[in-house]
Amino acid sequence: MSLIVMKFGGSSVGTTERMQRVARRIADYHEAGHQVAVVVSAMGDTTDDLIDQSKQLNPNPPAREMDMLLTTGEQISVALLSMAIHQIGHKAMSLTGWQAGFRTDAVHGKARITDIAPERIFKAFEQGYTVIVAGFQGMTDDGEITTLGRGGSDTTAVALAAAINADVCEIYTDVDGVYSTDPRVVKCARKLNEISYDEMLELANLGAAVLHPRAVEYAKHNNVRLVVRSSFTQNEGTSVKEEAVMEQGVAVRGIAYDKDVARISILGVEDVPGVLATVFGALAAGEVNVDIIVQSGVLNGKADFSFTVSLSDKDKAISVVEGIRGEVSFDEVTSEEDLVKVSIVGAGMVSNPGVAAKMFEVISGLGISIKLVSTSEIRVSCVIAADRIHDVVRALHTAYGLDVEEQAFIGGPKDRR
Amino acid sequence: MSLIVMKFGGSSVGTTERMQRVARRIADYHEAGHQVAVVVSAMGDTTDDLIDQSKQLNPNPPAREMDMLLTTGEQISVALLSMAIHQIGHKAMSLTGWQAGFRTDAVHGKARITDIAPERIFKAFEQGYTVIVAGFQGMTDDGEITTLGRGGSDTTAVALAAAINADVCEIYTDVDGVYSTDPRVVKCARKLNEISYDEMLELANLGAAVLHPRAVEYAKHNNVRLVVRSSFTQNEGTSVKEEAVMEQGVAVRGIAYDKDVARISILGVEDVPGVLATVFGALAAGEVNVDIIVQSGVLNGKADFSFTVSLSDKDKAISVVEGIRGEVSFDEVTSEEDLVKVSIVGAGMVSNPGVAAKMFEVISGLGISIKLVSTSEIRVSCVIAADRIHDVVRALHTAYGLDVEEQAFIGGPKDRR
Numbered sequence: 110m111s112l113i114v115m116k117f118g119g120s121s122v123g124t125t126e127r128m129q130r131v132a133r134r135i136a137d138y139h140e141a142g143h144q145v146a147v148v149v150s151a152m153g154d155t156t157d158d159l160i161d162q163s164k165q166l167n168p169n170p171p172a173r174e175m176d177m178l179l180t181t182g183e184q185i186s187v188a189l190l191s192m193a194i195h196q197i198g199h200k201a202m203s204l205t206g207w208q209a210g211f212r213t214d215a216v217h218g219k220a221r222i223t224d225i226a227p228e229r230i231f232k233a234f235e236q237g238y239t240v241i242v243a244g245f246q247g248m249t250d251d252g253e254i255t256t257l258g259r260g261g262s263d264t265t266a267v268a269l270a271a272a273i274n275a276d277v278c279e280i281y282t283d284v285d286g287v288y289s290t291d292p293r294v295v296k297c298a299r300k301l302n303e304i305s306y307d308e309m310l311e312l313a314n315l316g317a318a319v320l321h322p323r324a325v326e327y328a329k330h331n332n333v334r335l336v337v338r339s340s341f342t343q344n345e346g347t348s349v350k351e352e353a354v355m356e357q358g359v360a361v362r363g364i365a366y367d368k369d370v371a372r373i374s375i376l377g378v379e380d381v382p383g384v385l386a387t388v389f390g391a392l393a394a395g396e397v398n399v400d401i402i403v404q405s406g407v408l409n410g411k412a413d414f415s416f417t418v419s420l421s422d423k424d425k426a427i428s429v430v431e432g433i434r435g436e437v438s439f440d441e442v443t444s445e446e447d448l449v450k451v452s453i454v455g456a457g458m459v460s461n462p463g464v465a466a467k468m469f470e471v472i473s474g475l476g477i478s479i480k481l482v483s484t485s486e487i488r489v490s491c492v493i494a495a496d497r498i499h500d501v502v503r504a505l506h507t508a509y510g511l512d513v514e515e516q517a518f519i520g521g522p523k524d525r526r
Numbered sequence: 527m528s529l530i531v532m533k534f535g536g537s538s539v540g541t542t543e544r545m546q547r548v549a550r551r552i553a554d555y556h557e558a559g560h561q562v563a564v565v566v567s568a569m570g571d572t573t574d575d576l577i578d579q580s581k582q583l584n585p586n587p588p589a590r591e592m593d594m595l596l597t598t599g600e601q602i603s604v605a606l607l608s609m610a611i612h613q614i615g616h617k618a619m620s621l622t623g624w625q626a627g628f629r630t631d632a633v634h635g636k637a638r639i640t641d642i643a644p645e646r647i648f649k650a651f652e653q654g655y656t657v658i659v660a661g662f663q664g665m666t667d668d669g670e671i672t673t674l675g676r677g678g679s680d681t682t683a684v685a686l687a688a689a690i691n692a693d694v695c696e697i698y699t700d701v702d703g704v705y706s707t708d709p710r711v712v713k714c715a716r717k718l719n720e721i722s723y724d725e726m727l728e729l730a731n732l733g734a735a736v737l738h739p740r741a742v743e744y745a746k747h748n749n750v751r752l753v754v755r756s757s758f759t760q761n762e763g764t765s766v767k768e769e770a771v772m773e774q775g776v777a778v779r780g781i782a783y784d785k786d787v788a789r790i791s792i793l794g795v796e797d798v799p800g801v802l803a804t805v806f807g808a809l810a811a812g813e814v815n816v817d818i819i820v821q822s823g824v825l826n827g828k829a830d831f832s833f834t835v836s837l838s839d840k841d842k843a844i845s846v847v848e849g850i851r852g853e854v855s856f857d858e859v860t861s862e863e864d865l866v867k868v869s870i871v872g873a874g875m876v877s878n879p880g881v882a883a884k885m886f887e888v889i890s891g892l893g894i895s896i897k898l899v900s901t902s903e904i905r906v907s908c909v910i911a912a913d914r915i916h917d918v919v920r921a922l923h924t925a926y927g928l929d930v931e932e933q934a935f936i937g938g939p940k941d942r943r
Contacts, residue, residue: 125579125582125583128583129583132583159602162542162606163605163606163609165542166542166545166546166549166606166609166610166613167609167610167612167613170609170612170613171608171609171612173619174605174608174609174612174620175605175609177601177604177605177608177620177622178601178602178605178606178609180601181598181601181602181605184594184595184597184598184601185576185595185598187594188580188591188592188594188595188598189579189580189583189595191588191591191594192580192583192584192587192588192591192592192595193583193584195584195587195588195591196583196584196587202590203591203594205594205671208669208671229669252625252646254622254625
């Protein structure tokens with residue numbers, strides 16, 4: 110007998126038929142003698158529909174009231190899923206976040222879990238119930254209802270698994286697991302059997318959106334074994350854990366890319382001490398998230414900087430920079446869109462010299478110029494023009510020995526939290 | 527400055543525009559210096575939609591899970607209404623039933639309020655908030671979410687008014703107030719300025735569905751002053767209280783009718799002691815609600831009974847009676863539909879002899895035969911054929927001096943809870 114946490118995203122319970130399939134899946138575990146706690150997101154488009162409704166009444170609703178509104182989405186899901194499980198003859202008990210013991214801080218809209226008191230869940234287990242917990246939500250010590258923000262249901266599942274000391278936390282999604290790259294682009298992408306927390310974090314942040322980075326961090330911190338698998342097949346999925354076995358001779362685990370990139374360059378900056386701090390301090394104060402930062406060499410006392418931001422932050426970034434002309438002297442600000450950041454990720458990289466060099470070689474070999482580069486211990490990222498990204502990903506996938514003969518990707522609509 | 531409870535039904539907040547109108551109305555009271563607690567039902571068809579969704583997954587869902595599901599309807603309403611109030615520059619705080627301190631017993635689907643702890647509401651008042659409370663719901667001492675059943679939001683409002691010692695509890699609905707009869711039938715129906723709790727109870731039970739009987743009982747028991755008024759006009763409405771002033775010479779306050787009536791007759795019953803107890807004991811055990819019961823005189827040791835039930839209980843009632851043939855000897859069971867129960871209601875009746883006689887006279891004068899009669903201190907009801915009910919109601923309305931020159935009825939869709 111194992112203690113298992115299963116998490117189902119919004120698209121996995123988006124229709125009556127899918128809800129029934131999920132109920133059957135839970136009942137199978139229960140029949141096999143496992144104790145099961147399930148975390149569910151709001152069904153399909155429920156959250157977006159509620160947001161639309163609220164905007165009609167108030168374009169800037171108080172965050173507290175928004176939490177009051179949005180938490181109903183998950184409450185509906187848990188009640189309906191519980192009913193579906195009863196229908197096939199099993200005992201299930203739905204619980205809101207606060208009923209399940211989730212305590213959070215009071216930052217409405219993006220609260221953090223401060224404590225979980227799982228007594229009620231254990232009591233339900235003793236009474237033979239499968240427990241269905243509303244994801245994405247909790248309560249403050251003052252009895253205020255909060256939400257954990259985007260990706261919150263993944264975090265709920267991992268935190269619950271840690272709190273009840275579950276053997277495994279299974280994240281059910283619309284793909285078979287974590288892939289070496291986007292299988293829609295590379296037909297011979299391989300499903301990974303294992304991946305480390307750190308590699309998963311790099312891939313999650315880089316756009317392979319099967320698992321929310323915050324949940325991965327929480328899992329790493331609490332050493333929760335995660336499995337990412339499909340709610341539409343019985344396939345094994347991908348195991349996410351501390352030490353993941355690398356296949357012989359494979360330094361790179363996966364290849365990610367992210368099209369939400371804009372480049373800003375500040376040209377002819379007078380090279381006085383503190384210039385970088387002034388520029389990026391102003392950007393931080395303007396709440397612009399900067400990703401890659403590159404400074405060229407100094408020529409005649411002047412330097413060029415480049416940095417990347419998300420597309421939605423581009424205009425704000427430019428106006429922030431123009432706004433500090435009084436403090437920093439420079440010639441010109443330029444910007445560029447239609448870019449993509451492509452990254453190779455792998456814990457084996459650090460012990461394999463030449464991994465980065467091979468990446469530059471492959472990209473150059475396609476006649477594509479690299480605009481910016483950034484590296485970490487387990488990642489190399491290059492910013493290039495967006496137009497030939499699929500060729501680049503395919504070539505890198507082959508070059509790093511990741512291609513497999515057949516591919517087992519089963520697609521479906523994206524889970525959103 | 528007054529302390530006011532305002533209750534809005536589902537149709538009063540059924541659209542964005544109506545929600546905004548309600549918000550404006552609340553803000554007006556707030557600006558006038560009143561402290562306001564608002565109770566809201568689920569918007570429009572939300573509850574029915576949720577029930578439909580649940581039936582697809584489980585035709586007989588556990589009552590606990592149904593409560594978990596349905597309480598989201600009111601939670602959505604309170605959050606949205608609060609946002610609408612903020613939008614026009616006022617402070618509002620939405621509260622679920624449990625947050626507002628509503629404790630109930632554990633009878634899911636039709637829980638009764640056991641206690642209200644309004645500390646949080648008073649605290650919100652001190653901070654300058656208007657409080658928006660989810661109707662129809664509460665929590666058990668074990669932290670289980672419950673619903674109060676149909677009519678629950680009226681009861682929530684009245685109970686809240688009692689708990690916070692409000693000066694008045696205003697029930698906003700889609701009509702101007704309580705009318706002397708259905709203004710859709712009688713053009714010159716009069717809006718009543720005042721009505722007693724007992725009269726309101728008789729009218730409420732008899733189909734003038736502006737106010738739930740349970741809420742009226744609760745108001746009577748706790749001496750809460752109720753006002754029924756329209757959410758679409760600024761008209762005064764009807765005040766419901768212990769002693770309502772009768773206009774000079776008017777013994778009857780109103781005329782109600784109910785088409786949900788079926789007559790069952792048991793003919794040729796052998797007149798032995800205990801027969802009535804056997805028949806109506808069996809009906810009660812079969813959960814058939816019996817309204818009027820009439821026994822004719824005994825002839826040759828045999829008697830005839832008639833009783834009325836709601837249309838939906840007719841077939842069950844017949845089969846219950848057939849099922850006790852072994853215990854009770856009778857010739858035949860007959861039944862009749864297409865009936866209506868018309869009632870005159872008025873606290874002045876008891877001191878005005880001849881009120882009932884006039885009713886029989888009016889009905890007979892139209893050439894209509896009366897099938898069953900039942901009376902209480904403040905009510906006389908006659909069951910007649912349904913086809914000419916509108917003629918009967920108009921004639922009675924005139925005969926009891928209730929007609930007014932002009933009528934101010936403003937119609938709208940019915941509020942359901």
